[in-house]
Amino acid sequence: MPWRKRTTTGQALSAAAIHGVLLAWCALALFPLYLVVINGAKSRRAIFNDPLKLPTSDTFSAKGYASVVGNSEFPLYFGNSLVVTSVSLLLILLLGAMAAHALSEYRFRGNTLLGLYLIVGIMVPIRLGTVALLELMVNLNLTNTLTALILVYTAQGLPVAIFIFTEFLRAVSREIKDSARIDGLSEYRIFFEVVIPLVRPVIATVAVFSMIPIWNDLWFPLILAPGQETRTVTLGVQQFIGQYTVDWGAVLAALSVAVLPVLVMYIIFSRHLIRGITAGAVKG
């Protein structure tokens, strides 16, 4: 049957084409990261002479990484970033999922309106409110604290989180929740023990999407918490950028190290993440 053979070659070809496109995309996306990592391990001269080359025995220099690891401030910045990101993330996931559960599960007056109010923030860039936020933090005596950053990031992340969670929590079968009610679970335990396990992939997805902008943010740390004690990694890296000289080796090395937590999170969540994204795609 000749037609049959043709289909299989056709299929192989299209599979190859798809993989080709994906690989090309992958290379493109990874290229800047690759540059950051390899140049972090080169001497300053080599970075400028031949930015694309891998470090050789001549050009290799651990000075960049050494100045990052040796810098007594860096672990502090790193810790600040970790605290701010993880606490904000926790709050976003917890409050976002709870709000979405309430909106999708309970009938009450003003439900739709409240839902709209909670997600309309997606359309308002939070940075427009920077001046007001700064004033607020000054009045609350929260400038130069991690709390200020955590509050702002939680507010920034909630609308999208609520939006995504609401979509998925609506799809959770009402009958499962009802059976839990008959089994005598409280509404809180229904949420934590029945609903949350059902939407784990969605939580992973929201976690990754919310985490990256927080980890990478330079704006709010610069404005709300520029003090020595509360600097985050992105802000801390700036100290290698002097007014007249820039320690590129150190900057790049610091950035390479800063990528690690994001990478680790991604690897932990990615299995769920892919399920979350495709589940959304199928349900529409």
Place this chain on the structure above:
Amino acid sequence: MATLDLKGVSKQFDDTRVLDNINLNVADGELVVFVGPSGCGKSTLLRLIAGLEAVTTGDVSIGDRDVSHLPPSKRGIAMVFQSYALYPHKTVRGNLGFALKHAGAPAADIKRRVDAAAAILELEDLMDRLPRALSGGQRQRVAIGRAIVREPDVFLFDEPLSNLDAALRVHMRVEILKLHQRLGATMVYVTHDQTEAMTLADRIVVMRDGCIEQVGTPLELYRHPANRFVAGFIGSPAMNFLDAQVREGRVVLGDQPLHPCTRTDGPITLGIRPEHLVQDDDGPLSGGVEVFEHLGGEAFVHITLGENLKVVAKLDGEKVYRPGDTIRLSAPEERCHLFEHS
């Protein structure tokens, strides 16, 4: 085990009245089936009994307790849902024992009751599987098992078999009947499959648009339907309805006088079930065969008796008709039902 009493139960969602003044007494150990077309409020009534929705007015009592204001877990009920509603991340054993564990029963007790339920439903080999590794029928058995384990006063079933294929449905129907006989428990069962209703029920409650149309044993409903709606709903294939007249103390169909009747003259609806029409060469009714469906042992004959007078007759499959053939029928008087003309 307990009785279940509904007194003047109504339910309103926003502005729409979904249930209107429902009164019903279910005896201890009785299996009552709610039937009715989609959207008539069967599930809502069941959810009111379960306490998943609050009654707008009226009282629900189980045993001698007024439970109208108790949460579902305090009412002594267990519910089996159409979609099984198993906890997907718990094994069969976990699902069966969850309610007891949550209520703080001792581990030995839980194990004994879970094992007993598993034995009744033949789930012993599946105890460590997750729901996603079970077939539809097995999942439904787990859902029923979960209800048994709780040893409730009243079992509530909401279309538990409608997601199963036809063969499995018949099998599970028998299982539920056996379970009822074995436990002797009070059960309320919702379905819109009238075969299920006829075979399972001690009594059937026929509902329409949030009201009860008739309550009775399956045979009572079959033999003496209170109105045209019930008559059309019970029995398969459905009863034939024909526009007829009462003239001078007789029922007249077209121009053909049939049996005597005591009603006053005027239009009337004559109902006769397909299985009660008999082929009879001296019969008063005659018509042309339109479609002939042979099922082997029996046959459905679609017959046109006249303008707007079409009937289906269920005859034995001995004689084969062709479209266009003429056939004569008689309708035994005691099998005919008369309803207000509509």
